[in-house]
Amino acid sequence: MARIAQxxxxxxxxxxxxCIAIMDQDRSNARVVSQYLSILGYxxxxxxxxxxxxxxxxxxxxDVLIMDVNKHNRGxxxxxxxxxxxxxxxxxxxxxDDSIEVAVRVREQGIFYxxxxxxxxxxIRLVIExxxxxxHTQGSKNLDxxxxxxxxxMGTEELVDARQASAFLKISARRLQQLxxxxxxxxxxxxxxxxxxxxxxxxxxxxxxxxxxxxLRAVAFDVLDDGIAVINRKLRIQxxxxxxxxxxxxxxxxxxGQYCYSVNRKSRIPCPESTCPVRQAFNTLKTARSLYVDHDxxxxxxxxxxxxxxxxxxxxxxxxxxxVLRDSTALYDTTRHLNWxxxxxxxxxxxxxxxxxxxxxxxxxxxxxxxxxxxxxxSMLLSSLCSIKFLxxxxxxxxxxxxxxxxxxxxxxxxxxxxxxxxxxxxxxxQAVLNKRRMSITTTIDDAxxxxxDPDLLKIAIGNLVNNAIKYGTEGSTITCQVKKNHDGVxxxxxxxxxxxxxxALSSVFERFIRFDKVGVSGTGLGLHIxxxxxxxxxxxxxxxxxxxxxxxxxxxxxxxGGRSHKKQEYKxxxxxxxxxxxxxx
Amino acid sequence: xxxxxxxxxxDDDADLLAAVRIVLEKSGYKVETCLSAKECLAALKIFQxxxxxxxxxxxxxxxxxxxxxxxxxxxxxxxxxxIMLTAVDQxxxxxxxGASGDASWLPIEEFIDKPIDAGLLLERVNKxxx
Numbered sequence: 151m152a153r154i155a156q157x158x159x160x161x162x163x164x165x166x167x168x169c170i171a172i173m174d175q176d177r178s179n180a181r182v183v184s185q186y187l188s189i190l191g192y193x194x195x196x197x198x199x200x201x202x203x204x205x206x207x208x209x210x211x212x213d214v215l216i217m218d219v220n221k222h223n224r225g226x227x228x229x230x231x232x233x234x235x236x237x238x239x240x241x242x243x244x245x246x247d248d249s250i251e252v253a254v255r256v257r258e259q260g261i262f263y264x265x266x267x268x269x270x271x272x273x274i275r276l277v278i279e280x281x282x283x284x285x286h287t288q289g290s291k292n293l294d295x296x297x298x299x300x301x302x303x304m305g306t307e308e309l310v311d312a313r314q315a316s317a318f319l320k321i322s323a324r325r326l327q328q329l330x331x332x333x334x335x336x337x338x339x340x341x342x343x344x345x346x347x348x349x350x351x352x353x354x355x356x357x358x359x360x361x362x363x364x365x366l367r368a369v370a371f372d373v374l375d376d377g378i379a380v381i382n383r384k385l386r387i388q389x390x391x392x393x394x395x396x397x398x399x400x401x402x403x404x405x406x407g408q409y410c411y412s413v414n415r416k417s418r419i420p421c422p423e424s425t426c427p428v429r430q431a432f433n434t435l436k437t438a439r440s441l442y443v444d445h446d447x448x449x450x451x452x453x454x455x456x457x458x459x460x461x462x463x464x465x466x467x468x469x470x471x472x473x474v475l476r477d478s479t480a481l482y483d484t485t486r487h488l489n490w491x492x493x494x495x496x497x498x499x500x501x502x503x504x505x506x507x508x509x510x511x512x513x514x515x516x517x518x519x520x521x522x523x524x525x526x527x528x529s530m531l532l533s534s535l536c537s538i539k540f541l542x543x544x545x546x547x548x549x550x551x552x553x554x555x556x557x558x559x560x561x562x563x564x565x566x567x568x569x570x571x572x573x574x575x576x577x578x579x580x581q582a583v584l585n586k587r588r589m590s591i592t593t594t595i596d597d598a599x600x601x602x603x604d605p606d607l608l609k610i611a612i613g614n615l616v617n618n619a620i621k622y623g624t625e626g627s628t629i630t631c632q633v634k635k636n637h638d639g640v641x642x643x644x645x646x647x648x649x650x651x652x653x654x655a656l657s658s659v660f661e662r663f664i665r666f667d668k669v670g671v672s673g674t675g676l677g678l679h680i681x682x683x684x685x686x687x688x689x690x691x692x693x694x695x696x697x698x699x700x701x702x703x704x705x706x707x708x709x710x711x712g713g714r715s716h717k718k719q720e721y722k723x724x725x726x727x728x729x730x731x732x733x734x735x736x
Numbered sequence: 737x738x739x740x741x742x743x744x745x746x747d748d749d750a751d752l753l754a755a756v757r758i759v760l761e762k763s764g765y766k767v768e769t770c771l772s773a774k775e776c777l778a779a780l781k782i783f784q785x786x787x788x789x790x791x792x793x794x795x796x797x798x799x800x801x802x803x804x805x806x807x808x809x810x811x812x813x814x815x816x817x818x819i820m821l822t823a824v825d826q827x828x829x830x831x832x833x834g835a836s837g838d839a840s841w842l843p844i845e846e847f848i849d850k851p852i853d854a855g856l857l858l859e860r861v862n863k864x865x866x
Contacts, residue, residue, distance in 0.1 A: 504852040
């Protein structure tokens with residue numbers, strides 16, 4: 151239990167949806183537990199009648215069942231009936247009755263976890279998280295294949311007498327008896343004989359190991375991030391560390407004897423002999439590797455690298471295989487993401503170069519060029535120039551984004567004129583693009599308006615905003631750039647008529663690689679993200695807005711008559727980005 | 737040179753459409769351009785092209801494929817040759833078949849990689865009217 155309590159927590163955003171039923175005759179205990187679980191965000195129902203319980207399970211409204219069992223209420227008799235309705239429902243048994251009879255009877259039924267009263271509140275939390283994870287993974291398995299190994303036969307196997315226990319723990323019978331009498335080891339006396347539950351002994355060993363400085367190896371083994379298990383020829387786990395238990399999605403209660411990871415998950419990931427690293431290691435006596443792809447509670451893909459190492463006997467055969475499972479999801483995700491960025495970048499570069507190459511090569515071809523008039527030639531050159539500008543900005547955005555991401559973005563601030571140093575040079579850069587799209591920009595700005603900032607970075611930020619306004623703006627329309635000074639700083643607002651931004655997309659436009667499907671618009675998906683990064687470096691903030699242009703007035707969606715539902719097609723849309731920079735401190 | 741042959745160009749990049757139009761028109765072809773697959777299907781009702789040049793990624797990542805399959809299935813358009821002009825490189829691990837959900841994903845005559853110069857484009861196009 152100490153082992154579970156000290157383990158790391160699993161963040162579970164799906165907590166709110168999970169429904170936990172508690173069946174306990176002890177009302178005060180049930181109340182405490184349900185209060186605690188409600189605080190954690192679970193939906194909790196205290197059920198006292200078994201008929202109601204069956205109804206709830208039948209309706210599928212129970213995700214985890216916590217049930218009190220003792221000799222008198224014989225709650226374990228309900229378990230088979232519950233299993234008939236929902237075979238995969240995780241059942242957590244709590245009991246104030248430490249008799250072996252209850253423990254054995256309960257274990258025979260194949261429950262998820264067994265807890266003794268008084269309850270450790272942290273333990274409950276972890277067990278429920280594990281149970282929900284288990285339910286999710288098991289629940290989505292194909293039922294035809296899901297011969298989930300249960301603790302059915304293990305219940306009796308696990309019960310050992312003093313002789314077996316002393317052999318298992320490698321301590322003398324006398325010492326064991328002494329520990330049992332002193333209550334320092336979990337044991338039950340039945341007709342003058344001591345009995346032990348093997349799993350509890352194992353846990354006791356681990357806890358002792360953690361306390362016992364002489365057994366640091368066991369401690370190291372148990373706290374490793376990689377899952378490690380010793381697996382026998384029947385592909386069953388002999389022993390494993392906590393990380394492996396977590397990967398097999400079972401609480402520690404009945405891990406030894408469980409099938410190894412690949413078999414446990416076989417209905418999801420077929421593991422034929424040819425790809426099973428454990429069997430390969432047994433057969434070839436060589437290290438075998440494999441990659442498992444799995445899904446976590448939230449449906450995200452997880453990648454596990456498995457390495458199976460045979461433990462050879464002196465006669466050359468292997469008795470056990472040590473399987474190491476390493477969660478390589480982060481590595482795979484990064485690689486995939488980089489690949490994606492690479493592909494995307496290449497595609498955008500090639501796409502942008504398409505018209506440039508065609509235009510320039512046509513003008514260079516003497517036969518074709520002789521047929522092209524001066525006006526067309528000008529438009530071809532203008533188009534090429536714009537494409538090259540776009541390409542340049544895209545490459546720059548990648549570099550800025552990279553620097554911002556790794557904290558290399560240098561922000562050298564000085565007092566500058568917003569109009570002279572930033573807006574004017576920036577707009578002149580875009581003149582060609584504006585001409586091409588027959589667009590113009592009106593600026594409202596005070597000559598004396600000054601800010602304290604890095605001129606290069608601010609030019610990039612404003613440039614990205616103007617670029618977006620042109621890209622997503624209506625051809626021939628006017629972009630407005632308004633600079634307002636107020637008591638706490640400067641507000642720069644760039645708005646354009648065009649396709650606008652969908653109300654539900656407003657919050658995510660500043661995220662990296664966000665690009666909404668727009669016909670005829672290419673981009674890096676980095677522009678606005680960089681604006682945000684730069685403005686944040688200056689201690690400012692950015693905000694996106696969008697709405698309808700009603701009678702020449704820019705009305706935000708939320709202020710439009712009828713609110714968001716006001717989707718009249720005849721109104722033109724606009725998008726606006728507001729950038730706030732703090733007051734200039736000389 | 738064959739004159740007055742009709743070519744339809746489908747691409748979501750207006751700059752590319754303009755450039756292709758100039759190159760082809762100056763070489764004697766009649767050109768119709770469309771910005772999307774949807775537009776192309778509508779235009780086909782009034783315009784009878786002798787060749788279609790089409791991009792891959794337009795409204796969606798694979799709308800070009802969808803368009804080509806549709807054209808090749810329809811009895812009216814199945815005999816029109818299609819050239820796919822795209823920046824999507826076949827050499828990069830982009831799963832076309834997976835994206836379009838169809839293993840026989842390439843119902844087209846030719847695949848041309850973007851960017852392409854005017855001379856090469858004309859050479860490829862002229863081949864169909866030799």
